[in-house]
Amino acid sequence: MPDPTYVRNAFARIADRYVITNHVLSGGMDFWWRHVVTERIKKLAPRNLMDVASGTGDLALKIQKEIPSCDVIATDFCAEMLEHASSRGVKKTLVADALDLPFPDNEFDVLTVAFGLRNMGDYELGLKEMRRVLKPEGHLFILDFSLPRGILRAPYRFYLHNVLPKMAGFLTKETDAYEYLGGSIEQFPAGTEMIALLEKNGLSQGTATPLTFGVVSVYEAVKSV
Numbered sequence: 076m077p078d079p080t081y082v083r084n085a086f087a088r089i090a091d092r093y094v095i096t097n098h099v100l101s102g103g104m105d106f107w108w109r110h111v112v113t114e115r116i117k118k119l120a121p122r123n124l125m126d127v128a129s130g131t132g133d134l135a136l137k138i139q140k141e142i143p144s145c146d147v148i149a150t151d152f153c154a155e156m157l158e159h160a161s162s163r164g165v166k167k168t169l170v171a172d173a174l175d176l177p178f179p180d181n182e183f184d185v186l187t188v189a190f191g192l193r194n195m196g197d198y199e200l201g202l203k204e205m206r207r208v209l210k211p212e213g214h215l216f217i218l219d220f221s222l223p224r225g226i227l228r229a230p231y232r233f234y235l236h237n238v239l240p241k242m243a244g245f246l247t248k249e250t251d252a253y254e255y256l257g258g259s260i261e262q263f264p265a266g267t268e269m270i271a272l273l274e275k276n277g278l279s280q281g282t283a284t285p286l287t288f289g290v291v292s293v294y295e296a297v298k299s300v
Contacts, residue, residue, distance in 0.1 A: 088247075092246055092247045092248070094131050094133065094159070094163075095246065096243055096246045096247055097133070099242070099246060100239060100242060100243060100246075104286075104287050104290075105133070107286070107287075108189075108218055108286055108287070108291055108293075109133060109134050109137045109189070109218070110137070111284075111286060111293060112134065112187065112189070112216050112218050112293055113134075113137050113138050113141050113142070115216065115293075115295065116138060116142065116145075116185055116187070116214075116216065117141065117142055119184070119185060119214055120142075120144070120145075121142070121145050121183075121184035121185040121214075122144075122145065122146065122184055123145065123146040123147075123148075123182075123183050123184055123185075124138060124142075124145050124146070124147050124148075124183060124184060124185040124186070124187065125147075125148050125149075125150060125176075125178070125182075125183050125185075125186050125187075125208070126138070126147065126148070126149045126150070126186075126187045126188070126189070127150055127151075127173050127176075127186055127187065127188040127191060127201075127205060128150070128151055128152075128173050128188050128189075128190075128191025128192070128194065128195070129149035129150060129151045129156075129157070129160055129165070129168070129189075129191075130151055130153070130156045130157075130160070130189075130190075130191070131156050131159040131160050131163065132149050132157070132159070132160025132161075132163055132164075132165040132168070133189070134187055134189045134218070135147055135148075135149040135160065135165045135187075136160075136163060136164055136165055138187070139164070139165065139166065145185075146167075147165070147166070147167065148167040148168070148169060149165045149167065149168045149169075150168070150169045150170070150171040150173070150176070151168075151170065151171070151191075152170065152171065152172045152173065153170075154170045157169075157170055173188070173191065173195055173201050173204065173205070174195060174196065174197060174200050174201055174204055175204065176204050176205075176207075176208050178208045179208070180207055180208065181208070181209070181210045181211065181213075182208045182209075182210070183208055183209055183210060183213060184209075184210055184213050184214070185209075185213060185214050185215075185216070186205050186208070186209055186213070186214075186215045186216070187215075187216045187217075187218070188201075188205070188215075188216070188217050188218070188219075189217075189218040189219070190218065190219055190220065191219075192217055192219060192263075193219050193220065193259050193260070193263045194259065198264070198272065199272070199275070199276055202215075202272065202273065202276040202278065203276050203277070206276060206277045206278055206298055209298040210298070211298055211300040212297055212298060212300065213297070213298045214295060214296070214297055214298075215273075215278055215294075215295070215296050215297075215298070216293065216294070216295050217269070217293070217294040217295075218291060218292075218293050218294075219263065219291065219292065219294075220260045220263065220290065220291055220292075221260070221263070221265035221266070221285065221289055221290065221291060221292040222260065222261070222265065222289065223285075223288045223289035223290060224289055227288050227289070231290065232257075232261075235256070235257040235260060236257040239253065239256065239257070240253045240254050240256065240257070243256075265283075265292060266283050266285075266292070267283070269281070269283060269292070269294050270282070270283055270294070270296075273294065273296040274296075277298065277299050278296035278297065278298060278299065279296060279297055279298075279299040280295075280296060280297045281294065281295070281296040282294065282295050282296075
């Protein structure tokens with residue numbers, strides 16, 4: 076699992092160029108991925124929502140705009156990233172470690188974490204903490220990278236390990252900041268593995284939906300009571 080200190084420092088260094096880098100590296104598909112998650116959340120009509128490991132606030136902003144009746148707060152352990160989230164229009168932000176969230180039990184209708192669980196030092200502790208602050212029957216949405224199956228798997232892995240780090244280094248001027256990315260994606264539980272991990276940590280009714288040929292996946296689960 077990633078070293079939290081390394082991850083925090085890496086994100087602090089690339090914060091200024093993080094948004095444009097993500098758009099370029101995903102070919103603009105990151106807009107679609109967040110749209111899919113937001114449309115699912117809309118159907119739940121939540122009163123409040125926390126976007127965990129929000130970074131520069133892309134998903135929080137989307138939800139805030141599309142579901143104005145929902146009280147959205149963005150949290151992240153990297154203050155530099157959250158400064159960008161605030162400047163871009165996220166109304167509520169809080170510097171907080173996802174492994175020790177400063178909220179009472181049963182606080183939120185919905186939690187989201189986009190490309191953040193994979194960077195946590197302990198997946199299970201992160202899921203347990205997110206479950207704790209969810210209301211009974213509250214929903215958790217995870218959006219993160221996965222690996223395609225079939226004939227696309229090999230070329231994608233080549234891109235992931237050989238092309239993407241160089242492109243990201245050029246865009247961010249921080250050549251080492253994305254070097255860990257490929258390994259973190261390879262090690263991150265996906266599909267049925269993720270659903271099993273969710274169930275192990277008290278989150279039921281888990282579903283996994285691959286997007287863009289399986290490059291990313293959306294996981295949804297409910298807090299068991």
